[in-house]
Amino acid sequence: MEQGCTRILLVEDNPGDARLLQAFLAEVGASRFELTHVETLGDGLKRLVEQQFDVILLDLSLPDSHGLDTVARMHQAASDKPIVVLTGLNDEVVALEAVRKGAQDYLVKGQIDSTLLLRAMRYAIERKRINIELEKLNELKNQLLGMAAHDLRNPLAVVKTCSDFLLEPVGQNLPAEKKTDFMRRIKRNADFMLKLIDDLLDVSRIESGKLVLDLKPVDITALIKRNIEMNGMLARGKEIELSFRHNGPVPRVQADGARLEQVLNNLISNAIKFSESGTSIDVGVRTENSNLVISVRDQGQGIPADELDKLFKPFARTSVRSTAGERSTGLGLAISRKIVQAHQGRIWAESGVSKGSTFHFAIPVACGPDPRGNCTGRD
Ligand SMILES: Nc1ncnc2c1ncn2[C@@H]1O[C@H](COP(=O)(O)OP(=O)(O)OP(=O)(O)O)[C@@H](O)[C@H]1O
Ligand SMILES: [Mg+2]
Numbered sequence: 001m002e003q004g005c006t007r008i009l010l011v012e013d014n015p016g017d018a019r020l021l022q023a024f025l026a027e028v029g030a031s032r033f034e035l036t037h038v039e040t041l042g043d044g045l046k047r048l049v050e051q052q053f054d055v056i057l058l059d060l061s062l063p064d065s066h067g068l069d070t071v072a073r074m075h076q077a078a079s080d081k082p083i084v085v086l087t088g089l090n091d092e093v094v095a096l097e098a099v100r101k102g103a104q105d106y107l108v109k110g111q112i113d114s115t116l117l118l119r120a121m122r123y124a125i126e127r128k129r130i131n132i133e134l135e136k137l138n139e140l141k142n143q144l145l146g147m148a149a150h151d152l153r154n155p156l157a158v159v160k161t162c163s164d165f166l167l168e169p170v171g172q173n174l175p176a177e178k179k180t181d182f183m184r185r186i187k188r189n190a191d192f193m194l195k196l197i198d199d200l201l202d203v204s205r206i207e208s209g210k211l212v213l214d215l216k217p218v219d220i221t222a223l224i225k226r227n228i229e230m231n232g233m234l235a236r237g238k239e240i241e242l243s244f245r246h247n248g249p250v251p252r253v254q255a256d257g258a259r260l261e262q263v264l265n266n267l268i269s270n271a272i273k274f275s276e277s278g279t280s281i282d283v284g285v286r287t288e289n290s291n292l293v294i295s296v297r298d299q300g301q302g303i304p305a306d307e308l309d310k311l312f313k314p315f316a317r318t319s320v321r322s323t324a325g326e327r328s329t330g331l332g333l334a335i336s337r338k339i340v341q342a343h344q345g346r347i348w349a350e351s352g353v354s355k356g357s358t359f360h361f362a363i364p365v366a367c368g369p370d371p372r373g374n375c376t377g378r379d
Helices: 015-032 041-050 068-077 092-100 114-167 176-207 220-237 257-273 305-310 332-342
Strands: 006-011 033-038 055-059 083-087 105-108 216-218 241-245 253-255 280-288 291-298 346-352 356-364
Touching: 006 015, 006 041, 006 114, 015 033, 015 114, 033 041, 041 068, 055 068, 055 114, 068 083, 068 092, 083 092, 083 114, 092 105, 105 114, 114 176, 176 332, 216 257, 220 241, 220 257, 220 280, 220 291, 253 257, 253 356, 257 280, 257 291, 257 332, 257 356, 305 346, 332 346, 332 356
Parallel strands: 006 033, 006 055, 055 083, 083 105, 241 280
Antiparallel strands: 216 253, 280 291, 291 356, 346 356
């Protein structure tokens, strides 16, 4: 509302009241507002379809609608728009009820001045914006909870069935190696649940804006080498060749190394998870404009074109299945995208069925390479 002009829809049938409000707006600075005045609710609803508004000033007693019904109908037609109700001196109870029914604020006619009018509109716009944000977060939370509950149910059932069985006489009398098999199954499923819960906590931390980056100069080459070593055993187990190529020195970036490692680990482990044995995975790094671009290319199954836009959304698994029964929670790429975005960067995928996939992420370079290994840019 500070920048640009505020587009107001005024629905008021009393010419005197309408003139007074216009005078108040002119007092604050007419050029800061674009006012559209209509006298009936029907005309107001029509204008909403044709024009964009930032705030609605709504009289409750109109020729074609009266009282709370006016707010209900306006709110239904413009649930994303802030409404400030205009009431008479004796209507404050109705005004409060109007706020409960979806209006953001109310002004009592006869007690309005330019400061009050401006403050009510500002407050209504801000409150509506926050409400919409909260509604979105709430929706996401419900969605995540539903999916998490669904994903936790199966492994939890395995843990329960296996442990019940081990505690029964028949289970207790099993040969040691059979018992160990059951315990391994319990551990595998417990590990999966723990990872799912850790990932969910990450998603919730990130979505609520609580992800704090610990920014330091990071040596990406060392980080990649470490990650390749870490995933080496997994790759060898599936007879997949994992290699790293880069030409010349790579500039350091101002970044949160542990978080970047999380992104890289997800990309490399995905490449291993969705590739057949006998294939290879290449990790590369290059400087492009003022960004460092890290790429993980596999010769795996590839992702159908119409599923590519699902990739970075929470729990959005595609039709591509892991090649050796590895588990997936479907949160890795959603978390990766948030981490990369927090670094002012971008992550994207190129893929096609039977062509393999390449995942790239780019983050701005903060400081140049230094032969002594020190960061030479801002840090
Ligand atoms: N390299 C790849 N090749 C083919 N499909 C992939 C690849 N990477 C990701 N996918 C698809 O995208 C989906 C989402 O990946 P994401 O990393 O978010 O989750 P995940 O690996 O299934 O689980 P996790 O949360 O353990 O990472 C995967 O389930 C898979 O369907
Ligand atoms: Mg993954």
